[in-house]
Amino acid sequence: MPLFHQTMKEHGKMSITWFGPVPRVTITKPELVREVLSNKFGHFEKLKFGRLQRLLHNGLGSHEGEKWAKHRRIINPAFHLVKLKRMLPAFSACCTELVNRWEGLATGDEPREVDVWPEMQNLTGDVISRAAFGSSHLEGRRIFQLQGEQVVLFVLAMNKLHIPGYLFLPTRANRRMKKIDAEIEGILKGIIAKRENALKTGQATSDDLLGLLLESNMESNTGITTDDVIGECKLFYVAGMETTSVLLTWTMIVLCMHPEWQDRAREEVLHVFGASTPDYDGLSRLRIVTMVLYEVLRLYPPVTVLQRKTYKPMELGEVRYPTGVVLMLPLLCIHHDKDIWGPDADEFRPERFAEGISKASMDVLAFFPFSWGPRICIGQNFALLEAKMALTMILQHFAFELSPAYTHAPFPVGLLKPEHGAQVKLRKLQ
Numbered sequence: 001m002p003l004f005h006q007t008m009k010e011h012g013k014m015s016i017t018w019f020g021p022v023p024r025v026t027i028t029k030p031e032l033v034r035e036v037l038s039n040k041f042g043h044f045e046k047l048k049f050g051r052l053q054r055l056l057h058n059g060l061g062s063h064e065g066e067k068w069a070k071h072r073r074i075i076n077p078a079f080h081l082v083k084l085k086r087m088l089p090a091f092s093a094c095c096t097e098l099v100n101r102w103e104g105l106a107t108g109d110e111p112r113e114v115d116v117w118p119e120m121q122n123l124t125g126d127v128i129s130r131a132a133f134g135s136s137h138l139e140g141r142r143i144f145q146l147q148g149e150q151v152v153l154f155v156l157a158m159n160k161l162h163i164p165g166y167l168f169l170p171t172r173a174n175r176r177m178k179k180i181d182a183e184i185e186g187i188l189k190g191i192i193a194k195r196e197n198a199l200k201t202g203q204a205t206s207d208d209l210l211g212l213l214l215e216s217n218m219e220s221n222t223g224i225t226t227d228d229v230i231g232e233c234k235l236f237y238v239a240g241m242e243t244t245s246v247l248l249t250w251t252m253i254v255l256c257m258h259p260e261w262q263d264r265a266r267e268e269v270l271h272v273f274g275a276s277t278p279d280y281d282g283l284s285r286l287r288i289v290t291m292v293l294y295e296v297l298r299l300y301p302p303v304t305v306l307q308r309k310t311y312k313p314m315e316l317g318e319v320r321y322p323t324g325v326v327l328m329l330p331l332l333c334i335h336h337d338k339d340i341w342g343p344d345a346d347e348f349r350p351e352r353f354a355e356g357i358s359k360a361s362m363d364v365l366a367f368f369p370f371s372w373g374p375r376i377c378i379g380q381n382f383a384l385l386e387a388k389m390a391l392t393m394i395l396q397h398f399a400f401e402l403s404p405a406y407t408h409a410p411f412p413v414g415l416l417k418p419e420h421g422a423q424v425k426l427r428k429l430q
């Protein structure tokens, strides 16, 4: 993030820049970041991208006030521990498919080159489809392919948003975005109609996310509408698929760069599970794997910057802000701050998490890859469980190293992605 880096170098850790007529204040002191994210007095709101945002999703992540509180209350139970445990067979089924496909590729003694980034996108898209739609997950597959394309078009359109009415122009990209949106809505409406019929005749369980949303949709007055259900389903693909896929991608890349940690993680996995399918209790006991995932989330947080806007005049850290100021919280910079993490802040050292998050740095508030406060990521336990399951099964079956074709270029477009892919050589373990 060269702009943040340069601004902080020239003007210090707290600075102001202008985005056209909008003042943007960068805040990097962890206690101030925490104050913004805890939003005790409701003075901060999320940024709105209007029509463009609705083309991508219209769910929990963009709601405010009562609507947000109601949706969060309805969706929360889908992420309770007991529900997550029930999702584990779906996680392992998706991972088994991945391992089988890779085993088919890496036959013989020769290592086989694979770009693991699209592989991880497929995996996490499959996992979300199963968790959200249960038995209709195959129909959901098409959605994540379409949503993947929509995210790319969304990021390109963001750069042109300052041209008023741009979205209404019949450019090729705009027409494609609308077509994708219509196709996704069509698939979701089909899945929803099928499930509603099944619910009415008492055939379906409400265990998955769609079931929970529809149950609430059927409660008159207090429930949510069918459009809301569609908005939330779209969001789950955007929020849950790309984030976890980049976490897994960076984890594989970093474990290639640090084979000693790959060996340690594999030793632990084989010690706990041998060749068996991972279960919940075993996954919760994985210490080295957890330390590795935390250190990857610190160095390569999928979400690199959070943004909020002042909704009313307010005071923060002895500075008084008017309405409409954008507050930039560059979590990537805070995760790399040498004053907080020590002189080796840029190095991969999972052992800093050996005694948990609270002892990893000089400031317990400085690690927040899933954000903080009331709007903390609803899927963080889901994502960590999924990542542990996938990494465990990969380590059980393969050793991996970087391919000469790989170029290290973390690239923050929307999320922190590998600009030129993630080519890795896989060797099947006997």
Ligand code: HEM
Pocket (backbone or CB within 6 Å): 060, 061, 062, 072, 235, 236, 239, 240, 241, 243, 244, 247, 301, 302, 303, 306, 307, 369, 370, 371, 374, 375, 376, 377, 378, 379, 380, 382, 383
């Ligand atoms: C490594 C994986 C993930 C990371 C790093 C991550 C990170 C985040 C962050 C930083 C936010 C806060 C955004 C903001 O306030 O501006 C967020 C919100 C959210 N995340 Fe995640 N996320 C991950 C996985 C998931 C998964 C798997 C799901 C769903 C299955 C999910 C669903 C959501 C939702 C619905 C919100 C909005 C919550 C609200 O506004 O109340 N995320 N995530």
